[in-house]
Amino acid sequence: ADGTHYLMDNCESYGGLISWSALERRLGRDAGPRYLAAAERLRQAIMSRLYDPATHRFHWAESDGVVHAASWDTYYPDALAQLFPVLYGVVPAGGEPAGSLWREFAARYDPRGGGEMSPSERTIIELTRERVIQ
Structure with a gap:
């Protein structure tokens, strides 16, 4: 589909589909596999359209076939x-x-270093740290 596809939005949608599928299964409904299949299609699209294996990072967006490559220098x-994608x-x-995404991010933007960021950004960072460091 045409338009702009944002990495953050698509990852949130993926997480929502996974969660909804789990809820459907937990409630004994048969729609769970359908949502799980949709989540997998979305994951594949994220990886094929927004991940750059040459740089080992994700583009922050893709708009009508043009990728917006990410720079570690831009928070x-x-x-x-x-x-x-990790969270x-x-x-x-x-x-x-x-692992490499987390290490690079943490080396530049560790919130424990006192940099300014919103409470929601701190939460995103801390939850990602917990997932990677486990």
Whole structure:
């Protein structure tokens, strides 16, 4: 589909589909597999359209076939967006590229260093840290 596809939005949608599928299964409904299949299609689209294996990071957006490559020097949306695939499970937290994404982000933007950021940004960072460091 045409338009702009944002990494953060698509990762949130993926997480929502996974959660909804789990809820459907828990409630004994048969729609769970349908949502799980939709989540997998979305994960594959994120990986094929927004992940750059040459740089080992994600583009923060793709708009009508033009990718918006992320720069570690730009905190938002570029660098912060790198945490979303890890946080929402698009990539496994215990492997790569999650580990390298986290290490690069933490080296530049560790909130424990006293940098300014919103409470929601701190939460995103801390939850991602917990997933990767486990």
